[in-house]
Amino acid sequence: MILVFAGWVYLGGTSLAGFRSASAHASSGGDSDTCLACHGDRTLTTKRGSRTVSLFVDGKKFSGSVHGALGCTACHADLEGKDLPHSTPLAKVNCGSCHTVEGEQHARSLHGKAVARGDALAPRCVNCHGNHDIVPVKDSRSAVAPLKVPFVCGQCHREGTPVQTSRKIDQHDILENYSESIHGEGLLKKGLIVAANCASCHTAHLILPHTDPNSSIARRNIAATCTKCHAQIEQVHRKIIRGELWEKEANVLPACVDCHQPHKVRKEFYTQGMADADCLHCHSNEQLKARDGRAMFVRAGDVASSRHSRVACSQCHSEVNASRVRPCETITRKVDCTQCHTEIGQLYQRSTHGQLIAKNDPNGPTCKECHGTHHVLGKHDPESATFATNVPDLCGRCHREGQKAAMRYVGRQHEIISNYNESIHGKGLLKSGLTVTATCNNCHTAHSVLPASDPESTVNPKNVPATCGACHHGIQEQFVQSVHSVVVTKTDKALPVCSDCHSAHSISRTDQLGFKLDIMTKCGRCHEKIAETYFETYHGKVSRLGYANTAKCFDCHGSHDILRVADPRSHLSRANVVATCQKCHATATRRFAGYLTHATHHDPAKYPYLFWTFWGMTGLLVGTFVISGLHTLLWLPRAFQMRRELKAEEAREKTSNGDGASGSISHTEGK
Amino acid sequence: MGAPVEVRSHGRFNGTAEGSVGRKPPEREFVRFTRLQRVLHACMIVSFVSLAITGLSLKFSYTPWASTLSHLMGGFQTAGFIHRTAAMLMFGVFTTHLVDLYRLKKREYKSWRALLLGPNTMLPTPQDGKQFLATMKWFIGIGERPQYGRWTYWEKFDYFAVFWGVFVIGFTGLTLWFPVFFTRFMPGSFLNVATIIHSDEALLATGFIFTVHFFNTHLRPEKFPMDTTVFTGHVPLAELKRDKPLEYEALVASGQLEANLEEPQPPIVVKTIRTFAWIALTIGFCIVVWIIYAMVFAYR
Numbered sequence: 001m002i003l004v005f006a007g008w009v010y011l012g013g014t015s016l017a018g019f020r021s022a023s024a025h026a027s028s029g030g031d032s033d034t035c036l037a038c039h040g041d042r043t044l045t046t047k048r049g050s051r052t053v054s055l056f057v058d059g060k061k062f063s064g065s066v067h068g069a070l071g072c073t074a075c076h077a078d079l080e081g082k083d084l085p086h087s088t089p090l091a092k093v094n095c096g097s098c099h100t101v102e103g104e105q106h107a108r109s110l111h112g113k114a115v116a117r118g119d120a121l122a123p124r125c126v127n128c129h130g131n132h133d134i135v136p137v138k139d140s141r142s143a144v145a146p147l148k149v150p151f152v153c154g155q156c157h158r159e160g161t162p163v164q165t166s167r168k169i170d171q172h173d174i175l176e177n178y179s180e181s182i183h184g185e186g187l188l189k190k191g192l193i194v195a196a197n198c199a200s201c202h203t204a205h206l207i208l209p210h211t212d213p214n215s216s217i218a219r220r221n222i223a224a225t226c227t228k229c230h231a232q233i234e235q236v237h238r239k240i241i242r243g244e245l246w247e248k249e250a251n252v253l254p255a256c257v258d259c260h261q262p263h264k265v266r267k268e269f270y271t272q273g274m275a276d277a278d279c280l281h282c283h284s285n286e287q288l289k290a291r292d293g294r295a296m297f298v299r300a301g302d303v304a305s306s307r308h309s310r311v312a313c314s315q316c317h318s319e320v321n322a323s324r325v326r327p328c329e330t331i332t333r334k335v336d337c338t339q340c341h342t343e344i345g346q347l348y349q350r351s352t353h354g355q356l357i358a359k360n361d362p363n364g365p366t367c368k369e370c371h372g373t374h375h376v377l378g379k380h381d382p383e384s385a386t387f388a389t390n391v392p393d394l395c396g397r398c399h400r401e402g403q404k405a406a407m408r409y410v411g412r413q414h415e416i417i418s419n420y421n422e423s424i425h426g427k428g429l430l431k432s433g434l435t436v437t438a439t440c441n442n443c444h445t446a447h448s449v450l451p452a453s454d455p456e457s458t459v460n461p462k463n464v465p466a467t468c469g470a471c472h473h474g475i476q477e478q479f480v481q482s483v484h485s486v487v488v489t490k491t492d493k494a495l496p497v498c499s500d501c502h503s504a505h506s507i508s509r510t511d512q513l514g515f516k517l518d519i520m521t522k523c524g525r526c527h528e529k530i531a532e533t534y535f536e537t538y539h540g541k542v543s544r545l546g547y548a549n550t551a552k553c554f555d556c557h558g559s560h561d562i563l564r565v566a567d568p569r570s571h572l573s574r575a576n577v578v579a580t581c582q583k584c585h586a587t588a589t590r591r592f593a594g595y596l597t598h599a600t601h602h603d604p605a606k607y608p609y610l611f612w613t614f615w616g617m618t619g620l621l622v623g624t625f626v627i628s629g630l631h632t633l634l635w636l637p638r639a640f641q642m643r644r645e646l647k648a649e650e651a652r653e654k655t656s657n658g659d660g661a662s663g664s665i666s667h668t669e670g671k
Numbered sequence: 672m673g674a675p676v677e678v679r680s681h682g683r684f685n686g687t688a689e690g691s692v693g694r695k696p697p698e699r700e701f702v703r704f705t706r707l708q709r710v711l712h713a714c715m716i717v718s719f720v721s722l723a724i725t726g727l728s729l730k731f732s733y734t735p736w737a738s739t740l741s742h743l744m745g746g747f748q749t750a751g752f753i754h755r756t757a758a759m760l761m762f763g764v765f766t767t768h769l770v771d772l773y774r775l776k777k778r779e780y781k782s783w784r785a786l787l788l789g790p791n792t793m794l795p796t797p798q799d800g801k802q803f804l805a806t807m808k809w810f811i812g813i814g815e816r817p818q819y820g821r822w823t824y825w826e827k828f829d830y831f832a833v834f835w836g837v838f839v840i841g842f843t844g845l846t847l848w849f850p851v852f853f854t855r856f857m858p859g860s861f862l863n864v865a866t867i868i869h870s871d872e873a874l875l876a877t878g879f880i881f882t883v884h885f886f887n888t889h890l891r892p893e894k895f896p897m898d899t900t901v902f903t904g905h906v907p908l909a910e911l912k913r914d915k916p917l918e919y920e921a922l923v924a925s926g927q928l929e930a931n932l933e934e935p936q937p938p939i940v941v942k943t944i945r946t947f948a949w950i951a952l953t954i955g956f957c958i959v960v961w962i963i964y965a966m967v968f969a970y971r
Contacts, residue, residue, distance in 0.1 A: 535732075535733070537863075537866070538729070538847070538866065540732075541729050541730070541732040542729070542732070542747050544732040544733055544738075545728070545729070545732045545737060545738050545741045545742075545747055546738050546741070546742065547741075547746060547747045547748075549748075550747075585850070585851060587851045588851055589851065589854060589855065591854045591855065591857075591858060591859050592850060592851050592854040592859055593859060594854070594858050594859025594860055595850070595854070595859040595860065595862045595863065596859070596860050596863045599860070599863040599866075601867055607860075607863075609860065609863075609864055610860075610863055610864060610867060613864050613867045613868060614867050614871070617867060617868060617871035617872065617875075618871065620871075620872075620875065621871060621874065621875045621878070624875060624879060625875075625878065625879070625883075628879065628883040629882075629883070631810075631825070631883075632882075632883055632886050632887070634807070634810035634811065635810060635886075635887075635891070636892070637810075638809060638810055638816070639891045639892040639893050640892045640893075642892070642893035643892040643893040643895070646893055
């Protein structure tokens with residue numbers, strides 16, 4: 001609008017320049033008072049043919065007009081030097097003698113040509129601008145003030161006027177439509193004089209039919225015309241029309257009016273030929289099949305109840321041509337959701353899914369695999385496949401064990417879906433129905449799904465803390481300051497991230513036995529030696545038995561806020577260690593804290609007392625067992641010998657007992 | 672050996688003959704252990720086995736066995752409770768024995784000197800040394816079986832092993848039971864030392880009791896399957912004469928043998944005792960197998 005306004009000002013400027021030169025020229029010319037002596041009379045008339053025409057000139061209005069300082073002969077040049085009163089009639093005033101640019105434009109225009117043809121309906125300057133009472137365009141009294149333009153044009157282009165009925169004009173109900181359009185409403189109802197009026201698009205003087213390549217409304221010029229006001233409109237339309245096309249292939253772009261119909265400009269598109277009803281004319285037939293046998297039936301209700309209920313068929317099924325009987329026969333490409341969902345489309349194209357599609361891999365999912373087609377629903381709709389609680393199943397369609405994505409997957413994660421379902425997130429989502437619980441897309445994103453090995457991936461170790469931190473923000477804050485954070489520890493070794501301890505898909509409750517015990521082997525994966533020595537202590541042994549209520553790694557070291565023991569903020573720093581022990585041993589003292597929680601008796605340098613105690617005890621043990629073992633072994637043959645002798649003796653006694661009663665008494669030792 | 676034949680004929684191996692003898696009263700047996708001593712031994716078995724199972728389940732926590740046992744007992748805390756209760760029982764047994772010794776001194780020996788330096792002393796004597804050497808000779812076949820007295824040198828060794836064990840394991844156990852108290856005057860790392868001592872000494876004790884002690888006093892081939900003396904308190908005279916000839920002769924000489932004879936325990940008592948003893952033995956053997964498995968096959 002500003003451009004138009006500036007244009008007006010510019011045009012006004014050139015008029016003014018013309019006026020100045022004219023006034024300089026006319027100062028020596030005729031005096032208007034002389035003329036007004038006759039023409040000031042309201043009753044002065046003349047006959048033109050059968051019509052009586054008033055020759056009255058309102059001197060007051062004239063002197064107040066933009067031409068007031070000029071003499072009459074400045075315009076009625078044929079009076080120059082003539083005797084007054086003059087004989088009638090005077091030649092037609094040629095505004096172009098001063099307003100050369102406008103005059104020339106008008107001559108080239110549709111209107112000017114009609115004038116030249118002698119078309120009685122053709123408008124001249126005076127028809128729009130008036131004659132003796134012309135005021136600057138900026139003056140609201142001007143006949144061509146923005147607010148009045150529709151009426152000026154409407155004089156001829158209203159429905160029912162001779163011009164509209166007898167001339168070939170494609171558009172109908174122009175004024176009515178305009179007045180209801182966003183422009184007309186702005187101008188006429190809201191008084192926005194910067195709103196586009198007729199002249200804004202058609203220009204004031206160089207009005208040409210849209211078939212003329214020089215016309216402001218010629219197809220190739222429309223964008224330029226509209227962008228006079230709608231600067232940077234391509235930014236707004238990037239979602240509709242892919243960005244690079246604006247620069248590279250402007251010729252394939254639709255003209256503004258293809259979507260925003262002239263005179264009816266509203267957010268109501270495609271009402272002619274491409275309306276949904278036109279599509280459904282065929283596609284509501286359940287038997288409709290494509291040549292390759294695909295069902296082409298579209299259930300109207302699917303779209304109507306979908307997220308796209310207000311999106312027309314042809315907005316997705318683009319390339320339709322309204323001028324065809326079957327507008328869809330010009331369609332060559334599949335629906336491209338990225339026409340509107342541009343940013344998402346860019347993410348998708350980078351993702352593993354998008355890259356598969358780019359390679360024409362049949363396994364790659366396109367938009368519709370997840371979102372469906374006509375019945376696409378928002379992710380907040382519980383019916384939607386992309387609703388949080390439905391996401392595991394959705395992803396599971398391909399990523400469940402045995403399905404196509406799981407088959408091609410070569411990483412370490414298995415039983416992803418079933419593990420997830422049993423994880424704290426899965427249970428939270430599916431059993432407790434907490435839709436805020438993390439599901440597949442919360443970690444992997446919906447559209448930027450990338451393998452963990454990709455540095456851009458949200459599940460790349462580098463990014464995992466931030467990914468988990470999206471929900472577990474407080475934990476992330478602690479973690480990034482811990483010894484395990486890349487920010488704190490500079491090392492070329494791999495530092496652990498959330499998933500290294502909590503796993504990726506089988507995350508369990510941290511307050512439950514399984515996790516508490518398992519975490520120690522997780523620590524031990526890197527801290528091999530220190531974990532081993534821990535298991536030599538009472539705490540470690542009890543843990544190993546399968547009990548969690550004893551000190552485990554995280555009870556002393558902390559979990560997400562682990563710091564070097566030397567760090568004063570550490571749970572195990574000199575200042576904090578006693579309090580840490582006191583978490584379990586309420587009466588613990590500093591000396592108590594001297595207990596070696598990672599003691600080993602295998603390190604004579606570090607723990608000489610333990611080393612020598614152990615070997616002393618072992619010596620005692622071995623010595624005792626060797627001596628007593630030898631003693632026993634040597635004894636064995638003698639003991640067997642004694643047993644044999646006793647048995648033999650017993651047998652003898654038995655036989656003697658069998659011989660006679662009380663015979664046993666008379667036995668002697670016999671040795 | 673010059674022993675009276677009527678006594679000899681009722682050695683343990685003709686026990687079945689008693690039934691055939693019919694109404695004849697059973698031969699009386701020598702009372703080697705008092706009722707209190709027998710009760711203390713039984714209590715010690717209960718205590719010792721409990722301590723061993725609960726303690727070793729912690730020591731060998733890396734074996735699946737240990738975890739199973741611990742859970743069977745109702746968790747490590749319950750196991751710990753049992754361990755400490757059993758330890759109290761052991762301390763009780765130990766204390767009672769000391770009190771009993773004191774009373775024995777008062778009743779029979781009048782002075783510690785008489786008790787500790789008399790012929791029936793538990794303290795090692797030069798004679799034990801001689802007997803040990805003689806036994807070695809007998810073992811390798813260059814001598815006769817020595818004439819043992821009331822307490823053989825290996826019995827004395829067993830006895831003092833318990834003394835030593837109760838002190839060493841008992842004290843370190845107490846430091847681990849009350850770590851906060853003990854670290855008031857000991858460094859925290861003493862608990863680590865105590866753990867090693869407690870654990871290894873306990874391994875020694877269990878290993879020794881369930882193999883050497885079992886063999887020496889219960890399972891020797893000539894006594895197989897079991898010597899129940901410590902449970903019944905009774906030794907058949909023939910056995911006393913054979914095993915402890917010196918004691919027997921001393922008893923005969925002093926004329927006190929008759930005063931120390933008692934009727935055999937009723938069959939039901941013997942049966943109960945055997946059942947109990949078998950259970951203890953079985954548990955002991957299982958523990959030995961477990962220790963060997965844990966030390967040899969599962970040791971990390």
